[in-house]
Amino acid sequence: MMRLFILFCFFSLSPLLAEPLSMSLNDDVLGLIVFKSDVQDPMGKLASWNEDDDSACRWAGVKCNPTSNQVVELNLDGFSLSGRLGRGLLQLKSLSKLSLAQNNLTGSINANFARLDNLMILDLSENGLSGSIPDEFFQQCGSLKSLSFASNKLSGEIPKSLGLCPSLASLNLSSNQLSGPLPEGISSISALRVLDLSRNGLEDKIPEGIESMKNLRVLSLKGNQMSGAVPGGIGSCLLLRSIDLSENSFSGEIPESMGEVRALETLDLSANAFSGKLPSSIGNLVSLKVLNLSGNSLSGPLPGLLSNCKSLQVADFSRNSFTGGLPDWIFKGKFQELQALDLSSNFFSGQIPTNIGDLSGMQFLNLSNNSLVGSVPESVGLFKEIVALDLSDNKLNGSIPSEVGGAGSLKELRLQNNELAGNIPVSMDKCSSLTTLLLSHNYLTGPIPSSMSRLGNLQIVDLSYNNLSGALPKQLANLAHLLTFNISHNQLQGQLPLGGFFNTIAPASVDGNPSLCGASVNRSCPGVLPKPIVLNPNSTGDTVSGSLSPLLGHKKIILSISALIAIGAAAMIVIGIIAITVLNLRVQYISASRSAAAHALSGDEYFSESPGTDANSGKLVMFSSVDPDFSTGAHALLNKDCELGRGGFGAVYRTILQDDHPVAIKKLTVSSLVKSQDDFEREVKKLGKVRHPNIVSIEGYYWTPSLQLLISEFVSGGSLYKHLHEPSAGDSKSSISWNDRFNIILGTAKGLAHLHQMNIIHYNIKSSNVLIDSSSGEPKVADFGLARLLPMLDRYVLSSKIQSALGYMAPEFACRTVKITEKCDVYGFGVLVLEIVAGKRPVEYMEDDVVVLCETVRGALEDGRVEECVDGGLKCSYPPEEAIPVMKLGLICTSQVPSNRPDMAEVVKILELIRCPSEGMDELV
Missing domain, CATH: 1.10.510.10 (Transferase(Phosphotransferase) domain 1)
Structure with a gap:
């Protein structure tokens, strides 16, 4: 306790007092203990930090210089710490690495962290830090080489003093709320290798002088509001391996100089406003693995020189205005590394090359929303690793090839909105991983194959707007993971499968099949009925058409139609008399019960605590110390003005107890279904024990055989x-x-x-x-x-x-x-x-x-x-x-x-x- 008092004095009193104390106590221990006192440690990760220790070298997350025993690294990533960054860490004079990532720390950036002369790595990412970055921070960051404030809530502009950090090699300010332009001085940081400013609100253009950043390897400006043309000088950054300018408003043409960056492995220019033709110089990027140009206004054919990019693994040209036929150089088997190809939403025409299956490593192929014609190549069955195949929204014809069953890893098959005909291939059951099957808006015919029921992973099926016929296989009810199964607007007939998903299938999913029957289409299915008994009134012999129940014995029964009608009418009269009598008795019983309830709740009579009750007395039990006298609110049960609402169990009223305590009273309307009094009380008392801030508390109950009330907490909102x-x-x-x-x-x-x-x-x-x-x-x-x-x-x-x-x-x-x-x-x-x-x-x-x-x-x-x-x-x-x-x-x-x-x-x-x-x-x- 004495040491804690010393710590308080050390960091709270004037520098005149703090100086002599620092001479007698270990600065590292003092600084870390003060840091600990400023944060909350719900997981107990800092339990080993003891203020009585003379050294911090064995504490969790601490690393010391073995010679001097001074703290050189502090790594508390993912410790679930919360609170603020206090001044304690400023005492760690030998600290070279400080990493507090993935915590819940709040507050602002302390500019004094940069004054730690030996600090080279500072990582405060994935916290809740807010405010702006102090301009003074970058004015004194002489030794700092790696800085990350990523995934916080920092705002304001990036300080212009950033250019005063000559040794900075990595800067990550991504996923904050920074705004304004990039500081002009950023291009003067010649040592910078990684620059990640993605997911902010940065504006304006890329400043000139970027060609001076010769050591730059990674440039990410993704998800900002930057605009203008990309400077041609970017081609001088020959060491760049990743360029991500996606999700901005960059415009103009892609500079030819981009092809000079021969070491480039990732180029993402998606979701911008680039226009014109794709420069053929991109074909010089022989190391390129990821190319994403989607969501622009690029036009013309894809340049043939792209065939030189044989290392491509992901190529996305979707949502542009590219024209011409599908580039055959893609499908000649040269791109053995290609795993994902997206050419969707363009103006490609012609047929799909028959050798498309030569892309043996393909996992995702999307050619949708173009103007492709011809048939689906049989070679799609050679896609042994494909996960998703999307050929939808084209003009493809012919049938679905049975070879598609060879694509055993297929999870999503999308062929909707084409002109496909023929049957759904039975071989599709070999695609055991299939979860999504979309074949709607085609001209498919024939039955739904029963083999489809073996696709146990199916979740989404759409076969609507075709010409499918026949009965639905009953085995489809065994598909346990179905979420949607749309068969609307076909010529299917018979009964819907019973059980599982089909018990609750939406009516819209089965519309347009006039011969389907079942609850979902509101159409009864014809059943197998026994041969009817026909009584011939003109017969005088023993023979009747049909058979009679053996309960009638051997007595002859000959009834005329008029006699049957008379008997039926008499029966209806008797039933009517009985019903009226029962209703009269019921009304009298309920009236007596209401009278008893009002009388009981008015406080004129004590409630019986005995198990036995009758219609004129009741039992009131409150679970709290609230006065059970309802005399001020008895009228509520009969007053519509106090009614709060009605539900499946009864009406709810609001009333006030004598101590001005409001309660809600539910009058149950299921009296004929309620259990016995003992069971009722046992269950209500169990419910009355439930206490939670997010649950309405039950405060008591009232019982008679014909009337039950539940008294609960009143919630005013x-x-x-x-x-x-x-x-x-x-x-x-x-x-x-x-x-x-x-x-x-x-x-x-x-x-x-x-x-x-x-x-x-x-x-x-x-x-x-x-x-x-x-x-x-x-x-x-x-x-x-x-x-x-x-x-x-x-x-x-x-x-x-x-x-x-x-x-x-x-x-x-x-x-x-x-x-x-x-x-x-x-x-x-x-x-x-x-x-x-x-x-x-x-x-x-x-x-x-x-x-x-x-x-x-x-x-x-x-x-x-x-x-x-x-x-x-x-x-x-x-x-x-x-x-x-x-x-x-x-x-x-x-x-x-x-x-x-x-x-x-x-x-x-x-x-x-x-x-x-x-x-x-x-x-x-």
């Missing part, structure tokens, strides 16, 4: 449904910010995870059952576990009673053989996630269509335009790096197969990693 879909006056869209939406998703997930931990299934997840606390903005899950109050019901009754909101119900509710588990809640939560992000209801009815949100988002994801699904009310005020993974997570949660859905505890972890990717989350795919 209303339901999420109202916030999303019923905006306040004057607002056409919801005004919920992205941060609030994310917190609602995360809080709801935490609440459900807690319920599942207590072995409680919610059964009824939807936006109207998520309430928003007006004071904290926190979500609270309501109406949980109410299905436990009912006896064992047929799941169809349960689904109609509970899943009152369309779109949330998990598909296993429709399958008697699948167990209902917590994964039902996960499905409903996934739908809720999409609803929150998109701001749309799970199912919306248009004038002539029904739009299912899950299908819309999944289709947008397949087409690469999932950003369009984000609520327009958010405009651009949301981070795509959070919103897109959250929507993907929602789709994963709505998998048709329960085992493919994550647990809610896993969902919580994924959401936390999406919000804080520095804690180690890989990209969600």
Whole structure:
């Protein structure tokens, strides 16, 4: 403790006091302990740092000079530290390497770090540092050779003093919020080998003088707002191996001098405004491995000299205006290293070369959206390593070659929007890895082969708008991973497969097949009926047409049609009398129950604690110390003005207890289905024990045989449904910010995870059952576990009673053989996630269509335009790096197969990693 006091004095008092103290104590130990005191260490990674030690050389992350025992390296990458960068590290006078990457450190950059005379490597990447880079920092960086502030929140311009760092060999300021132009002095740093300024908001053009950067190996300006032409001097940087200028607004022609950079291995100029022809000098780049020119306005044919680039592994020429036939030099087998080729969205014409299969190492081939004609070459079956083949949106004809089955590694086959005819080849079942099969908008005929049911990895199938016929193979129901299966607008007939995905297939996916039958097409299938009994009124003998039940014995039965009608009418009259009598008794019973409830809640009578009750007395139990006298709010149960809403289980009212404590009272309307009093009380008391910040607390209950009330916490902010879909006056869209939406998703997930931990299934997840606390903005899950109050019901009754909101119900509710588990809640939560992000209801009815949100988002994801699904009310005020993974997570949660859905505890972890990717989350795919 004394040493800690000394540390405080050392760094808090005047320099006059600090100087003599530094003479008697180890500066390295003092500096590191002070640094430790300024940060939080949730993982205990700094537990070995003890202020009583005389040396720091054995501490975690510390490396010392073996001669002087002074600290020369401090590497705390990925220690999950948070807090600010204090002054303690400035005491490490011999420090040559400081790496604090992949933590959660905040605050601003301390300009004094550059004063550490021996510091050569400084890495503060992947933290939460903010503010601008101090101009003084670069004015005193004499020994600094490697500097990384990547993936922080730094803003402002790059200081002009950057040019005062003559020894700097590597500079990485990527993924920040920097703006303004590149400083002119940057070209004077002759020692610079790596310059990465990608993913910022930098503007203006590349400054002149870049040719003086003779040692430059890597140049990345990706994802900025830079414009103008690329200076021709870039060809003088002969050591460059990687140039990435993608996702900017560079224009003009690609300079011829680019071909002088013979050592170049990666050239990415995609997503700019380059125009003109591709210079043939690019063919001089014999070491080139990656060439990406997509998303520009380049035109003309591809120069034949590109055939010299035999080291190419990835070539992307997509989304330009290239013309002519497909360059035959690509397909002559010279490019054995080529793994990905994208020529899509151009104006290429002619036929696909028959020797295309000679590209034996090809994994991704995209020739879509051109004007190609002719047939699909049989040699595609030689693609032994291909993963994705896209020939869609052309004018290809002929049949799908049976040789396609030889592409055993194929996962995605896209042939839609062509003029293909013939049958779907049976041999396709050999593509056992296939997940996506798109053959829509062709002229395919014949049946869907039963061999397709052996493609166990299939997820997305679109066979719509063809001329397919015959019955659907029943074995397709065994495809456990299906997400979409579109067979609309064909000539298919017979019954849809029973079970699995097909129990919940969307009606839009089967439209346009007049001879199909099943629930999804709202058309009953003809069954095998027994031979009807025909009674002949004119017969006087023993013989009748048909057979009679043996229960009738040998007695002759001869009935006229008029007699049958009379008997039927009499039966209807009797049934009507019985029904009216039962209804009268029911009304009297409910009336008596309401009277008893109002009387009980008014406080005029004590509640019985005995198990036995009758219609005129009840039992009230409160789980807290709240006064159970409801005398000030008894009228609420009969007052429509106090009604908050109605659901599958009953109506909810708001009332006030005597101590001004508001509560919500749910009056259950499932009295005839409720368990016995003992079972009811046992279940409610279990639900009453649930306490969590994101769960509505149940505070008590009231019981009579004919009336049951649940008393719960009142949440003042209303339901999420109202916030999303019923905006306040004057607002056409919801005004919920992205941060609030994310917190609602995360809080709801935490609440459900807690319920599942207590072995409680919610059964009824939807936006109207998520309430928003007006004071904290926190979500609270309501109406949980109410299905436990009912006896064992047929799941169809349960689904109609509970899943009152369309779109949330998990598909296993429709399958008697699948167990209902917590994964039902996960499905409903996934739908809720999409609803929150998109701001749309799970199912919306248009004038002539029904739009299912899950299908819309999944289709947008397949087409690469999932950003369009984000609520327009958010405009651009949301981070795509959070919103897109959250929507993907929602789709994963709505998998048709329960085992493919994550647990809610896993969902919580994924959401936390999406919000804080520095804690180690890989990209969600």
